[in-house]
Amino acid sequence: MGFGSAGYKLFDPIARALIEAGASDELKEKTLTPHIAHLQEEDWDTEEDSLELFLDDPAIVKAFANNDITRD
Structure with a gap:
């Protein structure tokens, strides 16, 4: 059984907080990878949904790619 709530409960808020705090691309990638x-x-099992939310942030996209998650 997948962990569907991981995105909106765990990943998305952290990614948003890093963005709002003005974290560097390096910090976002090193934290989120x-x-x-x-x-x-x-x-x-909903990592692609979270990726879609942050496609405009290259560092976050790279953190996903570092884990073999890319947009199809």
């Missing part, structure tokens, strides 16, 4: 990996280990 392992966060995404951990959520995947917990069977995150």
Whole structure:
């Protein structure tokens, strides 16, 4: 069974907070890459939905790509 609420409960708020705080691209990527990996280990199954929300942020897109999650 997947972890569908991981996006809106765990990933999305952290990504938004980093953006709102003006975090550098490097900080966003270094923070979110392992966060995404951990959520995947917990069977995150809505990661593509979260990716879609942040397509306008290259650092976040790269953090997803670092975990082999890309837009089809």
